[in-house]
Amino acid sequence: MDTNVRPDTMQRITTTALADAFIAEQVAAIRAQVGDKKVLLALSGGVDSSVVAALLIKAIGQNLVCVHVNHGLLRKGESEQVIKVFRGEMNANLVYVDAVDRFLDKLAGVADPEQKRKVIGAEFIRVFEEEARKQQGIAFLAQGTIYPDILESHGVKAHHNVGGLPEDLQFELVEPVKLLFKDEVRVVGKALGLPDNMVYRQPFPGPGLGVRCLGAITRDRLAAVREADAILREEFDKAGLAGKVWQYFTVVPDLKSVGIRDGKRVEEWPCILRAVNTKDAMTATVEDVPFAVLQVITNRIVNEVKGVNRVLYDLTPKPTGTIEWE
Ligand code: XMP
Numbered sequence: 015m016d017t018n019v020r021p022d023t024m025q026r027i028t029t030t031a032l033a034d035a036f037i038a039e040q041v042a043a044i045r046a047q048v049g050d051k052k053v054l055l056a057l058s059g060g061v062d063s064s065v066v067a068a069l070l071i072k073a074i075g076q077n078l079v080c081v082h083v084n085h086g087l088l089r090k091g092e093s094e095q096v097i098k099v100f101r102g103e104m105n106a107n108l109v110y111v112d113a114v115d116r117f118l119d120k121l122a123g124v125a126d127p128e129q130k131r132k133v134i135g136a137e138f139i140r141v142f143e144e145e146a147r148k149q150q151g152i153a154f155l156a157q158g159t160i161y162p163d164i165l166e167s168h169g170v171k172a173h174h175n176v177g178g179l180p181e182d183l184q185f186e187l188v189e190p191v192k193l194l195f196k197d198e199v200r201v202v203g204k205a206l207g208l209p210d211n212m213v214y215r216q217p218f219p220g221p222g223l224g225v226r227c228l229g230a231i232t233r234d235r236l237a238a239v240r241e242a243d244a245i246l247r248e249e250f251d252k253a254g255l256a257g258k259v260w261q262y263f264t265v266v267p268d269l270k271s272v273g274i275r276d277g278k279r280v281e282e283w284p285c286i287l288r289a290v291n292t293k294d295a296m297t298a299t300v301e302d303v304p305f306a307v308l309q310v311i312t313n314r315i316v317n318e319v320k321g322v323n324r325v326l327y328d329l330t331p332k333p334t335g336t337i338e339w340e
Pocket of ligand 1: 131217218219220221261295332335336337338339
């Protein structure tokens with residue numbers, strides 16, 4: 015039997031009871047597969063890796079070693095939440111790697127988007143490999159592969175973003191959610207007790223804010239993208255748009271225009287807001303965000319985000335725009 019094919023008889027996981035049954039089955043399967051050996055997992059804080067982490071913690075506790083790499087391109091509060099949930103609440107064996115300077119130094123002056131992606135992907139593998147080598151007795155590598163990854167790429171987690179994991183680390187794979195669709199992974203995550211803002215998180219690209227700080231990344235402009243993004247998310251939450259809109263974020267281009275601050279003409283960046291809906295990310299429509307909400311967001315961003323004097327709302331569907339700006 016091909017273990018990468020979802021059997022026709024497999025029931026869609028839509029309820030807590032079905033999720034509980036799946037969890038019990040997987041906990042037993044994981045224990046049978048790994049015994050008392052150690053398992054390594056790259057824990058980004060995304061839905062898939064978080065659900066895999068929670069499942070493995072339930073199955074093998076401290077024998078799961080979670081590595082969370084902070085590459086400096088995460089959203090505000092993301093690493094803190096991973097630490098709080100997994101170390102604080104689930105008692106996970108979590109290694110936090112502060113690789114912010116490493117990534118930002120490598121990215122300095124790199125303006126081409128594909129080159130930026132390559133640098134981020136390659137550096138991620140390097141950091142993860144270094145951490146893997148520091149750990150003793152790892153025999154397995156857990157991955158948050160889900161069924162669409164298998165369907166789209168014959169088993170290679172291609173969308174997963176930062177270029178996949180090291181190939182020369184000869185570990186056997188543990189992929190407990192590989193036959194599940196995204197909505198099922200969320201139901202399982204909920205049943206495992208993960209917080210809603212992790213389980214229902216909007217998609218976030220592997221290169222993170224790196225592709226939203228257009229052109230060559232600088233620390234000050236990256237901070238502007240992150241702060242503006244946090245305001246956008248907060249206001250979408252308040253307006254009841256979080257969970258309704260498929261993906262929403264901010265972009266800060268590498269250009270300045272004149273504006274007025276404290277009675278003086280000053281050159282600062284514009285900040286672009288993007289909020290789109292889609293089924294499969296191949297095409298997308300723009301969310302009709304109430305003007306009053308856009309005004310509140312604009313007001314907050316120009317007053318609270320250092321270096322930003324204008325806010326624009328991107329009205330372009332895909333095509334002709336892509337969802338991201340680079
Ligand atoms: P585009 O911009 O191509 O985006 O319309 C479609 C979806 O893919 C996400 N995206 C990425 N995800 N690594 C990722 O993991 C990437 O390099 C990347 N680029 C775009 C984007 O956020 C959107 O959901």
